[in-house]
Amino acid sequence: MTNDELALAPLNDLKREVERVGKLIPNSKxxxxxxxxxxxxxxxDFDVLAVADTHEEQMRIFDEMHDVCSTWPIDLLxxxxxxxxxxxxxxxxxxxxxxxxxxxTSHIP
Known part of the structure; x- marks a missing residue:
């Protein structure tokens, strides 16, 4: 794995997880x-805002994102x-x- 690939690994994992969780929780952003x-x-680090309608959906986002947020320096709000x-x-x-x-956007690694 190249240095560039290593540098992009957290963002790639984050994007993959956000898409997965977003599909599980309709209307989340x-x-x-x-x-x-x-x-x-x-x-x-990577600062992420998740917006979800109900308290249950918000708690589910925390649960579903736990692994990726524990693996990489990701702060979830x-x-x-x-x-x-x-x-x-x-x-x-x-x-x-x-x-x-x-x-x-392209200027984000």
């Missing part, structure tokens, strides 16, 4: 924010749509969608 967006070449809207988190933190679009 996942975003990347923080240093992975602002300083992608030097990010020490989960909010309801009302919580996200109240602080306009996606806009304020310049979040980039991971799911349902599953497209990360």
């Amino acid at each position: 996942f975003y990347l924010f923080g240093s992975a967006v602002t300083h992608p070449k030097a990010c020490p 989960v909010m309801s749509p009302a919580e996200e809207a109240e602080c306009d988190f996606v806009q304020a933190q310049s979040c980039h969608p991971l799911f349902p679009t599953s497209v990360v």
Whole structure:
């Protein structure tokens, strides 16, 4: 495995898990924010926001994402749509969608 492949392994695993969990929990949304967006070449961790409708769905996201968050330096924040809207988190933190679009902009590793 090359150095570039090693560097991309956490993000690739994260994207795979986000897509899997997003399909399990309808209407959930996942975003990347923080240093992975602002300083992608030097990010020490990956900050992820998940937005889900119910408390049960939010807890399921934590459960389903546990392994990938334990394997890699991934910080997971989960909010309801009302919580996200109240602080306009996606806009304020310049979040980039991971799911349902599953497209990360090209400047993110």
